[in-house]
Amino acid sequence: MSEAAEARRARPGRLAQSPWLWGLLGLAVSAVLMWLAMRNINFDVFFSTLEHADAAEMALAALLVAAPWAVLGLRWRVVARRMGPPGALRMASLVFLGAAVNNSLPGRLGDVARAVCLARDTRRSAAEALGTMVVDRIADIIFFTACLGLTYTVFPHQRWLVWVAAASVVAVVAMIAIVAAVVAYARRPHASRHRWGAVVTRALGRLSDGLTSLRSPRDVALVVLFTALAWGALSLGNLFGVRALGIHLSLVQAVFLTTVISLGTALPSLPGFVGTYHWVASTVLQGFGVPPTQAFAAAVVLHALGFLLTTLIGAPIMLREGITGSGLRSRARSVAAPGASALAAPQDPRGDADDGHPRVDVPDGDRPCAQHGVVADPEPRQDH
Structure with a gap:
């Protein structure tokens, strides 16, 4: 097969190439779900609920x-x-930064931004960094699926939860199967006669390094601990957020609310999960007996807390790093395309490290990941 034909096969589909199509899909879903969340709202009661919020509990x-x-x-x-x-x-x-990217740019490119910055900071391959992001997401999905199984009995209307639970289990199984397949393929003895096959094997090897990053029981235990602490804190935040509006939930109900919101916002939407978040949160709260207007007010408050805080903290970092939507889409395509230089780990002139991968020691602290945007290949920068 000619190189031109291989390039055509490696080219992303038209839908993947056009952020406008994804943006229109997200706009349609967000508009429909926001309408469903707002259709029974009494705005006088809505604003009154917000005006009487408890400031201390909100803080x-x-x-x-x-x-x-x-x-x-x-x-x-x-x-x-x-x-x-x-x-x-x-x-x-x-x-x-990743949260701010998801809040402000279409396409949910926050994980790509994080992976690109990590690759530049460590001078390793973008594919390996992206593999660590996949592990991060798998940890979240497994945790939320377990929480859903432990807390679903507190929700009185459980029929539609069967579909949510089924989708979560399928997602976990699918992601683990994909990870296993990538690792198995990358680790098999493979010496392709074709350059395209060799590049794919090398790329999958880099991705596999990220996917198999957890190799000690201590690291697995720390991941479980930090996952529980993070989402436990968010559940408490949601608990006090709705309590500030006069809505009293049990801790188990707050965990259930956080779990369903986190799983439900996987639906396509506008940046910041506008519409999907509000519909999922208000639907769950109404299931707990909260009137529609107060439930929607609580959804607005909880969404605003997360959106504003992560954007206020992450947006300056995003601007400092020079993150742009076009640059991230270019990087995402380059990571996905066979032969892309983003997959190759930059070489350390001092040789390979003990784990078989080139690396250089980079001091801790804040370091810009992209002096001139994120489109350029992640080559090591010269120290001055």
Whole structure:
């Protein structure tokens, strides 16, 4: 097969190439779900509910809603340990950056932004960094699926939960199967006669390194601990957020609410999960007996807390790093395309490290991941 034909086969589909199509799909879903969430709202009661919110409980909720992102930075540092990640503060800042990207740009490119920055900070391949993001997401899905199984009995209307639970289980099984397939293929003795096959094998090898980053019981235990701490704090934040509006939930109900919101916002939507978040949250609260108007007010407050806090913290980091939507889409395509230089780990002139991968020691702290945007290949920068 000619190189031109291979390039055509490797080219993403038309839908994947056009952010406008994804944006229109998200707009349609968000508009429909927002209408469903607002159709029975009494706006006089809505504004009255917001006006009488308890300021102290709202402040506590804000603190608890912001805390999980810092904890997730600690978890990601454990997952990426083999890459020689930067310090905890830098990793937490990249988690906030990813949230700000998801809040402001279409396509949910926050994980791509985090992976690109980690690859540049560590001078390792973008594919390996992306593999650590997959591990991060698998940990979340497994945790929320377990929480759903433990708390679903508190919800009186459980019929539609069967579909949510089934989708979650299918997602977990599918992701684990894909990870196993990638690792198995990358680790098999393979010496392709064709350059395209060799590049794919090398790329999958880099991705496999990220996917198999957790190799010690201690690291697995830390990931479980940080996952529980992060989402437990968010559940408490949601608990105090709705309590500030006069809605009293039990802790188990708050965990259930957080779980269903986290799983439900996987639906396509506008940036910031507008519409999907509001419909899922208000639907769950109405299932607990909260009137529609108060339920929608609580959904607005909880969404605003998460959206505003992560955007206020992450947006300056995003601007400092020079993150743009076009640059991230270009990077995502380059990581997905066979032969892309983003998959190749930059070479350390001092040779290979003990784990068989080139690396250089990078001091902890804040370091811009993209001096001139994120489109350029992740080549090592020269120290001055």
